[in-house]
Amino acid sequence: MSDATARRRGRPPRTESADTRDRILTAAREEFSERGYEKTSVRGIAKTAGVDSALVHHYFGTKEQVFEAAVEVAFAPALKVRDAVLEGPLDDVGERMTRTLFGLWENPVTRTPLLAIVRSAVNNEAAAAVFRRLVSAQLLRRIAGELDAPDAELRAELAAAQLVGIAMLRYVIKVEPLASADVEQIIVRVAPVVQGHLTGP
Numbered sequence: 001m002s003d004a005t006a007r008r009r010g011r012p013p014r015t016e017s018a019d020t021r022d023r024i025l026t027a028a029r030e031e032f033s034e035r036g037y038e039k040t041s042v043r044g045i046a047k048t049a050g051v052d053s054a055l056v057h058h059y060f061g062t063k064e065q066v067f068e069a070a071v072e073v074a075f076a077p078a079l080k081v082r083d084a085v086l087e088g089p090l091d092d093v094g095e096r097m098t099r100t101l102f103g104l105w106e107n108p109v110t111r112t113p114l115l116a117i118v119r120s121a122v123n124n125e126a127a128a129a130v131f132r133r134l135v136s137a138q139l140l141r142r143i144a145g146e147l148d149a150p151d152a153e154l155r156a157e158l159a160a161a162q163l164v165g166i167a168m169l170r171y172v173i174k175v176e177p178l179a180s181a182d183v184e185q186i187i188v189r190v191a192p193v194v195q196g197h198l199t200g201p
Contacts, residue, residue, distance in 0.1 A: 021059050024049045028070040033116030037067060037127040068130045071117050086146055094159070094195025097143075098187050101163050105171055106183055118164075118172060135160070147198060159197040166190060 027049035031040040042063050046053040060066040085097045104110045120127035140160055144152040166186065169175045178186075 020051060020055065024051065024056055024059060025070055025073055028066050029113050029116060032067060032070060032120055033112055037120035037124040064126050064130065067127055071130055071134055090199055093198055095191040097159065098163065098191040098194050102183055102187055105167050111171065115172065155198050159194045162194055162197060
């Protein structure tokens with residue numbers, strides 16, 4: 001057995017820990033994206049990462065915990081979007097929210113992990129629970145906190161539902177002509193509706 005093989009089957013030296021953890025997360029995102037939550041296994045993630053499955057458990061625990069860690073990393077750009085959405089007057093928050101979120105979907109780098117998250121959440125309750133926790137805690141509550149309305153959380157959820165529904169039809173199900181429409185045309189039509197959910201009567 002080579003030294004490299006021995007290292008992969010055991011716990012890595014401390015200097016390799018960060019690299020190993022990142023490699024597992026990258027492999028997890030690939031597996032969840034290609035196979036969805038149901039068909040992805042810890043063993044498959046480990047194989048893609050080139051490590052023993054015991055290392056996946058060591059760093060992350062269960063498959064659900066691996067998924068949550070992978071989602072958090074993949075969701076990081078959306079958290080930056082949250083900050084961008086909240087910077088500026090509420091009068092045009094609908095356009096900022098619509099434009100920035102569609103920007104994530106239009107970018108192939110950020111679209112792939114988003115597809116993995118959405119597909120997994122749609123098909124599995126454990127994955128859906130992880131997604132709900134992350135979206136509620138990290139995104140919607142922050143946006144709702146900026147709204148001066150008694151039903152602020154409902155407003156934020158309705159705005160998110162509008163955008164997620166359109167994203168599902170355009171990027172996941174690929175319904176025409178929506179899937180091929182110019183994204184700027186979509187933003188122009190959708191932003192006022194999102195604005196209405198957030199600040200309308």
